[in-house]
Amino acid sequence: MAKITFLTSDNETIITEATTGNVMELAVQNKVKGIDGDCGGVCSCATCHVHVEPASWDKVGAPSQLESDMLEFDDNVSEFSRLCCQIDVSDAIDGIVLNVAK
Amino acid sequence: MNKSNFQDPFEKERIEKGFGKMNDQGEEVTMVLGHKDVRRCAHNAKTYQSGAAPGRIVIPSEENIRDIRQIPFEVDPPLHADYRAVLDPWFKRPLEEEYTTKLKNQIQSLVKEVLKRESLDIVSEFALPLQSRALTLLLNTPYSQAETWISWGTHVFRSEGTALDADKANILYDYIDKEIERASAAPTDDLYSVLLASEANGKKLTKKEVKGVIILTFAGGRDTVINAVTNSISYFSEHPESLERLRNEPEILNNTIEELIRYFSPLTQMGRITTEASNVCEHSLKADSKISLCWASANRDANVFENANEIVIDRKINPHVAFGFGTHNCLGATHARQILKILISTLLEEVKSIDIIDYKENIEDLGHFKRKVGFDSLHVKFNY
Numbered sequence: 197m198a199k200i201t202f203l204t205s206d207n208e209t210i211i212t213e214a215t216t217g218n219v220m221e222l223a224v225q226n227k228v229k230g231i232d233g234d235c236g237g238v239c240s241c242a243t244c245h246v247h248v249e250p251a252s253w254d255k256v257g258a259p260s261q262l263e264s265d266m267l268e269f270d271d272n273v274s275e276f277s278r279l280c281c282q283i284d285v286s287d288a289i290d291g292i293v294l295n296v297a298k
Numbered sequence: 299m300n301k302s303n304f305q306d307p308f309e310k311e312r313i314e315k316g317f318g319k320m321n322d323q324g325e326e327v328t329m330v331l332g333h334k335d336v337r338r339c340a341h342n343a344k345t346y347q348s349g350a351a352p353g354r355i356v357i358p359s360e361e362n363i364r365d366i367r368q369i370p371f372e373v374d375p376p377l378h379a380d381y382r383a384v385l386d387p388w389f390k391r392p393l394e395e396e397y398t399t400k401l402k403n404q405i406q407s408l409v410k411e412v413l414k415r416e417s418l419d420i421v422s423e424f425a426l427p428l429q430s431r432a433l434t435l436l437l438n439t440p441y442s443q444a445e446t447w448i449s450w451g452t453h454v455f456r457s458e459g460t461a462l463d464a465d466k467a468n469i470l471y472d473y474i475d476k477e478i479e480r481a482s483a484a485p486t487d488d489l490y491s492v493l494l495a496s497e498a499n500g501k502k503l504t505k506k507e508v509k510g511v512i513i514l515t516f517a518g519g520r521d522t523v524i525n526a527v528t529n530s531i532s533y534f535s536e537h538p539e540s541l542e543r544l545r546n547e548p549e550i551l552n553n554t555i556e557e558l559i560r561y562f563s564p565l566t567q568m569g570r571i572t573t574e575a576s577n578v579c580e581h582s583l584k585a586d587s588k589i590s591l592c593w594a595s596a597n598r599d600a601n602v603f604e605n606a607n608e609i610v611i612d613r614k615i616n617p618h619v620a621f622g623f624g625t626h627n628c629l630g631a632t633h634a635r636q637i638l639k640i641l642i643s644t645l646l647e648e649v650k651s652i653d654i655i656d657y658k659e660n661i662e663d664l665g666h667f668k669r670k671v672g673f674d675s676l677h678v679k680f681n682y
Contacts, residue, residue, distance in 0.1 A: 234632065236556065265334070266617050269337055269623070
């Protein structure tokens with residue numbers, strides 16, 4: 197079981213728990229504002245953009261090349277940007293905090 | 299077994315040069331072919347604008363048959379953002395349960411209706427009614443309106459043999475004018491009424507702006523949805539093993555939908571106009587030149603997609619640009635995805651296999667590029 201915290205641009209804190217799936221699906225199930233996941237998780241829409249809290253970055257890790265290429269054209273990209281459909285839920289990411297991009 | 303094979307006509311020039319050329323009614327179009335270049339140009343709205351003369355960025359150009367600006371499609375940032383903010387919540391309604399239930403009922407009853415037929419043409423007797431009926435949900439207008447739209451035929455703007463047909467376009471424009479007047483006189487909860495009561499960029503939408511949104515909704519989602527539906531059925535008719543796999547692994551359905559959309563790319567390309575001199579793939583362009591973002595070519599780019607010319611129904615990472623990319627990504631994508639999701643789910647439940655009896659391919663003539671985009675007709679028999 198992994199605990200994942202989302203902080204939205206409205207300063208809402210949503211704490212979720214899951215064991216399987218990806219983080220985008222978890223956010224959509226919990227109606228996290230700002231995470232749409234239009235493409236269902238195949239990395240083609242960039243509507244699940246999050247900024248990982250620096251303290252959580254080592255747990256989450258860097259994006260793949262194809263994900264980086266997608267983020268390259270996002271205006272709000274930061275060095276801690278990820279598309280959360282590409283982050284699998286597992287014990288390894290327990291406790292991470294994600295800021296939902298505007 | 300090759301009716302559902304759609305060749306990539308752009309491969310050679312994409313690899314060798316990165317761009318191609320075609321002529322659109324006298325205007326030269328530089329077609330951007332590589333995935334990265336397409337996304338780069340789509341992202342750069344300052345240099346490659348959408349807000350040129352109405353109709354000019356469409357290929358074939360509609361400049362001669364349309365003077366109404368399609369909104370938000372032919373508007374650039376920053377004005378674009380506010381129009382889009384008004385429209386986005388409405389066009390996300392397909393995610394709501396009530397909408398999905400209605401769409402499911404529509405598609406299930408259509409499938410059940412055609413199952414019993416000895417054979418039928420998928421384009422005119424299945425995809426067109428499916429698209430038209432589903433559009434009543436998107437506009438939130440009475441179901442009976444679909445009959446009118448079906449009677450217009452598969453192309454709103456095109457007739458047999460001519461690229462553009464002003465008479466046909468006028469049928470649509472006159473119809474929309476009447477609907478706007480009706481909604482203005484007696485508002486309901488349909489899209490016309492909602493738009494007439496909306497504000498963007500600090501002022502109420504004018505009737506002309508409302509018309510621009512509605513034309514986009516009709517035109518953007520017609521051929522594209524019809525082709526997506528028809529082409530997907532051609533694929534499943536030739537790949538019953540994929541139907542079987544989806545029955546056993548329903549969790550890959552979303553991957554399959556995105557993959558079908560990538561492979562078939564129902565909208566081949568969309569234009570932009572340069573606001574200044576620029577370079578595409580080391581090819582220099584003057585200001586006021588037309589480029590095209592060739593989504594269909596980008597979606598076969600082997601630098602991004604392994605086995606790009608195959609349909610891999612469980613493709614995991616699929617950064618396709620079939621719904622466009624960036625600011626102007628397809629407003630109707632949520633609706634289109636729901637249609638495919640419900641259609642395929644229904645086929646999985648109701649249909650054992652599909653036999654193609656006869657077909658006629660629809661080949662787009664893009665200068666020396668010839669691209670199969672769909673079918674003019676696809677006669678099939680459903681086995682159940």
